[in-house]
Amino acid sequence: MLKIDIERPMLTSEGKKTLKICSEIADRELLCLFGHSGSGKTTLLRILAGLTTPSKGRIVYNDTVWFDSDRKINLSPQLRNVGYMFQDYALFPNMSVEGNIRFAQKEKDTDAIEELMELFDLIALRKQKPTQLSGGQRQRVALARALAAKPNLLLLDEPLSALDFEMRIALQHEIRKAHLLLNTITILVSHDVNEVCSLASSVMTIKNGRVLSQGNPKEIFSDGYFQNYAQFLGEISALSELFLGQ
Template sequence: MSFIVKIKKQLALYELLVDLETEAGILAVIGGSGSGKSMTLKCIAGIETPDSGFISLNGRVLYDSSKKINLPPQKRNVGYLFQEYALFPTMTAAENISIVMKQKNPVQVQKWLEEYGLGDYADSYPDHLSGGQKQRLAMIRMLAAEPQCILLDEPFSALDEHIKRKMEREVMEMLHDFDKPILFVSHNQEEVYRLADRIGSMENGRFSPIREKRAFFAEPQTVGQAKLVGCNNISEIDWISEDRVYAKNWNLSLRVPFTELEEQKKYRAIAIYPGDITLYSEDAILEEKQVRNKISVKSCSTEEELHSWAVSCQIDGTDAELMMLLSKEKMPSVPEKITEIFVDGGKIHLLQ
């Protein structure tokens, strides 16, 4: 089951440029508001038309500008779950499902409704359903149309936080046997990590290469990706040598992973995960190859989180701050006075 999207579309602020190929499984597209995520799904579904390009699903061409092929949405066989669900307000729950079925089957409709906790709502209209019930109904309707791929556009954004996890589990159970491509758009890094198999980021209309999700979160490749995965210690750099940079935002010289001079041209910034900044203690066990960068700080403020201490450290001689996360399990309390913090140069990420 191959899914190919290679499209361009000029938008008001930038040109949307998407080049992706995927197969069965969940591919997440993560990005901030206005980055082009939803527009990409609309182009795939046929709601919007690219300026040029090619879209095919399992060998069937949905759009090809060179051959003037542009199938209407109803002929693309693509399931699309909108943020607002797009249920038909004048139809009952059962009618919302039946209308998309190739062969009407009231018994099957009732079976689906009962399976997902909506058995008593077959004759109810959407405005009488809760947010979670509407989402379940929209999912049933989408699957009842027997799509060849599914597009999920911020499917949990309209839900209250206390039911979001429950609905995530329900959606994943409903999609368990769907062995076809699923594109899942979100700006929420946590739900993307929980639900996706692979991830690509969208930044100002540009879709990044697809990567396995653990690699995407552990090794961000651009400033935009670092921000999307929650790495908020970011600085522009000038190179000093093959393994040392000047971090302009922090007024610091830091050791970083060794990089050949030709390769250095690719990298314009660095990022440090808050969890990779430590306090030094004499009995700390340091790895043999660890190169510690010592950073002097003049003041720190601490906020208590569920499993960690969030420590904001003002770098000595500047107004800049570095955020540090310390595990409560390893450190039951934070020292009142902190004058130095440390980061292993090997854990500093080079960003394009």
């Protein structure tokens, strides 16, 4: 169980906002954070990872307090043991595929590295550098590296956003595989409704730093918020057709 009750000021394109999240996430949940850019999704991931500090609040993972502003507790990212897959994958360009994955291990375990490379079909690419890989291959390396530390929590920040449609569909399977292998909480940021419905067991919609709703994706995406979001997308589509028609 992950319990979150935090606040943090944010500077967005619309001015100053306050991220204020109060939520509980069950074990083995694959939760998607869904909302417009600037709503606070990535800030929340960075707070959970220990890379950004809330102004106040509390974060508790199972029986371990990760952050408590009143008690002056703020565990380092290393002590939280979080696997973080950044939006740009953040692979080390001077390291091979194998080296990138091995770097994340706390204790050397060659067998575990081999298992991960086999699981994500990276054996033939083990000596390649990130610049020699396709987008899909880099994504698989980043996932394998995130799992190498056997993290308590897996955070994925728009992992498929840079890929084309066909590749996104194919690699959703890799994310699902990673989540099942880890057997703990996974939190995924996505703007793609189909992606969310395909992957997530629950979704949290965020707007201007506040949680609008949290629950089953099919239920959440039938409420008023999603209708407004869909209307917004429809207006953009209509404008595109208008200009293309000209």
